[in-house]
Amino acid sequence: MAPVPRPGATPPVSRAATYAHRGSSGLAPENTAAAFELAIAEGADYIETDVQLSADGELVIIHDVTLARTTDARTAYAYRAPWNVHDFTLAELKKLDAGGWYGTEFSGQRILTFDELLDLLGGRVGLNLELKSPAVNPGLAQAVAARLRRRREWIEPGARPQPLIVGSFDEQALRDFHTQLPDVPVSLITYDVPEGGKLTGLAGWIFSVNPDIRRLRPEDAVRVIEVGMALVPWTVDSPELWRWALDLGADGMITNYPYALRDMLHGRGRVPGAAGVVIEDISYHSPDAHVVLRNVSDQPVDVSGWYLRNQASDRIEVGAGYVIPPGGLLRVHTGPGTDDATTYHNGRTTGFWNSTNGDSAGLHRADGAIVDLYAYII
Numbered sequence: 001m002a003p004v005p006r007p008g009a010t011p012p013v014s015r016a017a018t019y020a021h022r023g024s025s026g027l028a029p030e031n032t033a034a035a036f037e038l039a040i041a042e043g044a045d046y047i048e049t050d051v052q053l054s055a056d057g058e059l060v061i062i063h064d065v066t067l068a069r070t071t072d073a074r075t076a077y078a079y080r081a082p083w084n085v086h087d088f089t090l091a092e093l094k095k096l097d098a099g100g101w102y103g104t105e106f107s108g109q110r111i112l113t114f115d116e117l118l119d120l121l122g123g124r125v126g127l128n129l130e131l132k133s134p135a136v137n138p139g140l141a142q143a144v145a146a147r148l149r150r151r152r153e154w155i156e157p158g159a160r161p162q163p164l165i166v167g168s169f170d171e172q173a174l175r176d177f178h179t180q181l182p183d184v185p186v187s188l189i190t191y192d193v194p195e196g197g198k199l200t201g202l203a204g205w206i207f208s209v210n211p212d213i214r215r216l217r218p219e220d221a222v223r224v225i226e227v228g229m230a231l232v233p234w235t236v237d238s239p240e241l242w243r244w245a246l247d248l249g250a251d252g253m254i255t256n257y258p259y260a261l262r263d264m265l266h267g268r269g270r271v272p273g274a275a276g277v278v279i280e281d282i283s284y285h286s287p288d289a290h291v292v293l294r295n296v297s298d299q300p301v302d303v304s305g306w307y308l309r310n311q312a313s314d315r316i317e318v319g320a321g322y323v324i325p326p327g328g329l330l331r332v333h334t335g336p337g338t339d340d341a342t343t344y345h346n347g348r349t350t351g352f353w354n355s356t357n358g359d360s361a362g363l364h365r366a367d368g369a370i371v372d373l374y375a376y377i378i
Contacts, residue, residue: 016250018261019047019048019128021254022049023036023047024044024256025313026309026370031062031111033109034109040121040124043258044258047127049127050063051131052065052085052086053139054086058090061111061117069101070101071097071098072100073096094110096111097109115151125162126163128187130168131174133170148184149181155181155183165184165207166184169189187208188202188206188210192211193209193216193217193223194209210232211231211233213236230252232250235311236254237311237360238375241375242265257370260373278294278363279294279373280294282359282376284359284378286355288333291331293329293331293332293363294328299326300325303330304318306365310360311354311360316332328342334346334353357377
């Protein structure tokens with residue numbers, strides 16, 4: 001495991017753009033009105049979100065190709081596994097709760113249509129729209145282009161209230177969209193930056209490259225910049241990675257925590273809401289996966305009810321009665337075991353921390369405020 005170094009210096013004001021990943025998804029359920037409104041209030045430059053097609057051809061805002069993770073489809077439509085988005089009509093999708101999985105206070109959030117998203121954003125923020133999984137959403141690029149022609153305020157340069165970028169992992173889908181609306185900038189979402197002449201060829205018509213921050217090499221960042229494309233990595237969720245991306249010349253960053261990124265970019269500190277406890281380390285190895293919390297203050301800190309979220313917004317709570325003394329630590333395990341004064345076991349039976357490329361963690365107080373952000377790269 002390679003934790004990202006944690007320097008204490010605060011960088012000067014930067015002009016890098018903040019892209020709110022599925023909204024402010026570190027603090028609200030992804031791709032919901034609640035997450036989008038929060039990101040706008042936090043000053044994000046762009047909302048980054050995902051669009052797919054329903055069974056009856058409506059454009060809907062959701063990331064996964066199935067409904068199982070971020071809605072109550074498993075119970076609402078118990079006999080329709082695997083709950084693929086494209087197997088449900090808009091009317092059926094609208095019956096689902098898209099917020100309760102994240103927290104009871106968000107119960108009742110609904111899946112938005114593309115038009116509802118555009119209405120919500122208005123002229124308040126830019127939009128970075130991902131054409132999600134075109135292979136299971138045939139005709140998606142054409143459908144989005146057709147809808148944007150009906151919402152000309154988003155595609156006419158003189159009338160556009162905020163910038164619009166359309167991206168995808170699928171190069172053919174991007175070409176299909178670009179053919180339809182050549183004046184709308186497009187972005188290639190990727191794990192690794194394309195090699196050699198491939199990148200040069202893309203630079204002729206693609207505005208930006210969105211690589212996985214966990215796999216981005218400095219020499220790749222240089223190549224993107226040299227061919228004149230914007231560099232906007234995903235998903236960048238710790239101050240240390242933010243600084244590193246800035247050092248590489250990133251023009252923007254896609255993050256679950258847009259308010260914390262903006263605070264750092266404007267020299268306002270590392271993480272708002274800090275309370276004397278930091279994430280010192282994450283051991284992702286199963287079956288002993290755990291997080292080490294360290295009290296770096298000179299006062300005991302009661303962490304009862306505090307919780308951690310990984311990059312996918314899964315939640316791990318700290319049990320009641322845990323107080324970390326000054327300089328002390330608490331290991332929060334994501335599996336079964338015997339608790340003691342410095343060890344708490346959540347009892348999960350499935351993996352939590354990513355052991356493929358890396359992951360990030362947000363430490364929250366019981367009231368939801370962010371205490372610390374941490375990332376590691378494998």
